[in-house]
Amino acid sequence: MSFYLGIDFGTSGARAIVIDSRENICSEIQETFKKSSSNNLATCWQQTLFALIEKIPLQIRQEIQAIAIDGTSSTVLLCDKQGNPINDPILYNDGRGITVLENLAAIAPPNHLVLSATSSLAKLFWWYRQPIYSQASYFLHQADWLAFLLHGKLGISDYHNALKLGYDVENLCYPNWLEELPIRDLLPQVLSPGTLIDTVKKEIAYRFNLRKDCLVCAGTTDSIAAFLASGATNPGEAVTSLGSTLVLKLLSHTRVENSQYGIYSHRFGDLWLTGGASNTGGAVLRYFFSNEELERFSSQIDADRASHLDYYPLLKPGDRFPINDPQLPPKLEPRPADPVQFLHGLLESIARIEALGYRRLQELGATPLCYVYTAGGGAKNPTWRKIRQRYLQVPVVSSDYAEAAYGTALLAKKSI
Ligand code: ADP
Incomplete structure (x- = not known):
């Protein structure tokens, strides 16, 4: 039997659904985030991700062919060279980007989607002004980072998550006005949602009894995932x-x-x-x-x-x-x-x-x-x-x- 795993990270918890080749649901698991004051929210997501995978019945887990993850759009992280978050993630509805909107308006085209206090780019600009920015190597969305935990490749996103980062989804490239900015080096490479990235890391396969050749693909956002689910x-x-x-x-x-x-x-x-x-x-x-x-x-x-x-x-x-x-x-x-x-x-x-x-x-x-x-x-x-x-x-x-x-x-x- 071949199985496929989808993981959805929402605002208060996460859900995993495994389907078979006929697209029937074979396993469904839900976890709420258990954030303690001592741990970073990203650590809490990591624990939730691993708890979800661990709860999938073994005989199904061993036959999963591919995994994809969706996350809340514009929920973002700043990571070091190893992919460790160097700050608490900034959530989808966090409006601190309001303080950089004027600067952004001077750079981005008028009426651009990034010109909102909650856009991913406004959040990256806000971080750019913080001392901690000097330690940053990667800017990732929630779904990008969670997938990285499974496949181990840093700096990869998809064009659904990257839309509010300013990625040009028509021409499939970053626009010139974005390429010229000092934050350029942190921007992820952007793939089509569903593009195969790599197999799961050896230690992940071993720890969760996954196939060594189980693949992880580029993800999407939660609302697009819900659209995909509908059948349209x-x-x-x-x-x-x-x-x-x-x-x-x-x-x-x-x-x-x-x-x-x-x-x-x-x-x-x-x-x-x-x-x-x-x-x-x-x-x-x-x-x-x-x-x-x-x-x-x-x-x-x-x-x-x-x-x-x-x-x-x-x-x-x-x-x-x-x-x-x-x-x-x-x-x-x-x-x-x-x-x-x-x-x-x-x-x-x-x-x-x-x-x-x-x-x-x-x-x-x-x-x-x-x-x-x-x-x-x-x-x-x-x-x-x-x-x-x-x-x-x-x-x-x-x-x-x-x-x-x-x-x-x-x-x-x-x-x-
Ligand atoms: P959200 O996730 O946006 O909070 P849900 O998808 O859970 O919302 O839907 C909740 C909404 O559905 C409620 O605001 C409620 O008014 C509406 N609702 C629940 N039952 C019915 C019903 N029988 N007819 C019409 N609306 C309903």
Whole structure:
């Protein structure tokens, strides 16, 4: 039997999923981070990685052919010559880069994706100004560093993780403005996600009873891994994530970028994965209803009938996509006394915003929408699916697999 291992590092824990050659899940293991005050966060990730591998049943572990790892986008580390982190990692949402944005704006092209306080490049620039920078040899993303622990090669990343570092994913090179900077020497070599890097190190194979020829490939980011898991593969296919917020991702022949709406595209082989995120979504539903009420009231809604309520459900003013207005007021009136009617209006209004989002992406040049997979807590609501289908005018289905680790296991399998 051949097996493929995908490992997903999230914000509070990590998950490993092993699939077989038919892409069925054979083993699934989850670990939460156990960070103590005495150890560096990177040490905690390392322990979690090893604990996950160790917990895979031996007969499966011995037959793993390839491993891939995804990490949280823009979670980064600064390492010495041996690959040891010389500082605590900087997490995806850490905004300390705000202090270097002005300098960055003088170098990067206007409206570039790196011009954000949380971009990987802003974090590297922030480190550049710290005394510790003189000890640094490598700047890596979380997924790059964790893969290095398995294959032992330093300075390698993938073009999903490297997008917010300023890597030019169209021409597959670092742009000149980045090449000329003093931080140039620390930038990783960038490969296509899924490219085979090397076999696992001898000591790793020995310690975990892995095959000596078990391969480690270039990884990806957690949100792209979740997209890979959904099953969407063709242009026009999309994944809507109905979690706390509403996130749209549409596979397109064309690249779409619009900083005003926070729209950007990842390279996806010969295609582009374009998307945007709205502040509306499940967090507003949760504010008014419990999960049990959401299910009970949803089952009483006639999905074929219009509610005639037109809301813009937000918890606080402001949205960027599909309407870019930092002051956009939440619209939740008129509120009917009947909670079923109110929920009907909310579900319909979020569906309307989703449809507007896909329209916006298409107006900006994306391939027309033909099929929508759904992930996140709202995916299990059949009434909502029907309502959304009415607005989107394309088939809407629930993703069979929603775990990022499953998508990363697929990436490992495709690498061979
Ligand atoms: P995140 O990871 O973004 O916090 P999840 O993907 O776990 O979110 O989804 C949680 C959201 O799903 C909650 O905000 C909740 O309102 C929504 N949700 C849960 N059950 C339902 C349901 N039956 N119908 C619609 N939304 C639901």
